[in-house]
Amino acid sequence: MNSEPRLRELLDKYFAAETTLQEEWELRELMKDGHLPADLQVFQGLFGTLNAEVEEKLNPAIGNLVMAQIEADHAQRGKIIPLQRGYIFWWPRVAAVAAILCLGLWWMSKPAATPENELAQAEKVIDWSKYEPKTPEEAFKITHKALKKVAVELDKGTRIAENMEDLGEMGKVLQ
Amino acid sequence: MKKITLLLGLFLASLSSTMAQTGNSSASAIDKYFANYVEDKRFSVVYISPKLFQMLGRMDSKILDMDDDSEAKAVLDLAKDLQGLRILSTDDTPDAFYKEAKAKINTKEYEVLMTVRDKDGDNVEFLIKETNNVIQELLLLSKGDDEFTLMSFVGNLDLNKISRLAKEIEKKNDD
Numbered sequence: 001m002n003s004e005p006r007l008r009e010l011l012d013k014y015f016a017a018e019t020t021l022q023e024e025w026e027l028r029e030l031m032k033d034g035h036l037p038a039d040l041q042v043f044q045g046l047f048g049t050l051n052a053e054v055e056e057k058l059n060p061a062i063g064n065l066v067m068a069q070i071e072a073d074h075a076q077r078g079k080i081i082p083l084q085r086g087y088i089f090w091w092p093r094v095a096a097v098a099a100i101l102c103l104g105l106w107w108m109s110k111p112a113a114t115p116e117n118e119l120a121q122a123e124k125v126i127d128w129s130k131y132e133p134k135t136p137e138e139a140f141k142i143t144h145k146a147l148k149k150v151a152v153e154l155d156k157g158t159r160i161a162e163n164m165e166d167l168g169e170m171g172k173v174l175q
Numbered sequence: 176m177k178k179i180t181l182l183l184g185l186f187l188a189s190l191s192s193t194m195a196q197t198g199n200s201s202a203s204a205i206d207k208y209f210a211n212y213v214e215d216k217r218f219s220v221v222y223i224s225p226k227l228f229q230m231l232g233r234m235d236s237k238i239l240d241m242d243d244d245s246e247a248k249a250v251l252d253l254a255k256d257l258q259g260l261r262i263l264s265t266d267d268t269p270d271a272f273y274k275e276a277k278a279k280i281n282t283k284e285y286e287v288l289m290t291v292r293d294k295d296g297d298n299v300e301f302l303i304k305e306t307n308n309v310i311q312e313l314l315l316l317s318k319g320d321d322e323f324t325l326m327s328f329v330g331n332l333d334l335n336k337i338s339r340l341a342k343e344i345e346k347k348n349d350d
Contacts, residue, residue, distance in 0.1 A: 126213050128261075131222040136234060139227040144250045146260060146326055147337070148344060150315055153299045154334075155341035157291040 003030050007040060204281045205314060205327060209261055217267040223260040231255070246347055249340040257330035269323035273298065276316055276325055285314060296320065310334070
């Protein structure tokens with residue numbers, strides 16, 4: 001059977017990178033033919049090399065040699081102890097859990113940063129009791145005087161602001 | 176095992192010391208300012224404790240020696256919401272102490288409510304610390320020719336109640 005047209009067709013497909021694996025196998029088989037035209041014989045070398053590479057197999061003796069070398073190395077280094085996970089890794093876990101627990105407890109017990117709490121903290125440092133009035137009546141007089149100053153000054157500030165607003169309104173009218 | 180216990184112990188000790196430091200550092204700048212001058216002989220110091228304010232809250236304005244009941248009522252109404260009052264005042268270099276207090280107050284912590292300046296050169300500044308639109312602390316810094324005063328009112332302060340007190344004072348002055 002003249003396989004030359006098929007061979008040429010497959011070669012064209014091969015160099016156009018359109019062949020399937022099956023067609024490449026067929027091409028290699030057809031190239032083995034000893035009576036190919038001269039223009040096709042030049043490709044025999046290429047496909048001959050490919051065939052040789054495909055057929056080349058690892059010598060099983062090499063695998064045995066490598067294994068023998070590994071075993072010899074292990075024998076020289078001594079006994080291999082597998083990792084004892086339970087011994088090596090348990091304490092960082094315990095420390096991490098303890099840290100999380102401590103942080104959680106601290107967060108829960110942390111007083112909110114309100115002015116009342118800050119006042120309580122300041123009281124611990126300073127003995128304020130030395131500066132307290134002796135009677136509620138005296139405390140009332142001082143509180144009254146202090147609040148009066150606050151009320152009078154705030155009122156004064158509000159009046160000034162109102163007057164300025166009025167002046168602003170006057171300015172607008174004049175414009 | 177001993178190493179692990181030691182590590183955990185060290186960790187917990189460092190954690191507790193960090194917690195203690197955090198606790199101390201939460202005292203506000205104004206607390207530090209009070210702490211600096213509370214023992215200073217140039218300053219007069221007054222402190223009204225939460226307990227005294229509780230006692231004031233239970234007092235009747237008639238028990239107190241007040242000519243004007245409505246003003247006393249307005250003061251008591253404000254006082255029952257207070258939890259602490261600290262006053263520092265000095266006649267020694269008022270201008271310098273006023274400037275120093277203003278420089279030491281953390282503007283991130285306190286917000287300026289109002290500044291009132293007289294033609295005579297008297298300055299009054301109100302600063303507030305708010306949480307959820309409720310005034311939790313009111314600071315009053317006042318500087319005259321002959322006196323510097325710093326007042327810190329801690330508690331829920333209602334500006335409407337302060338305004339009511341101002342009206343009562345004005346009414347009394349008109350009479």
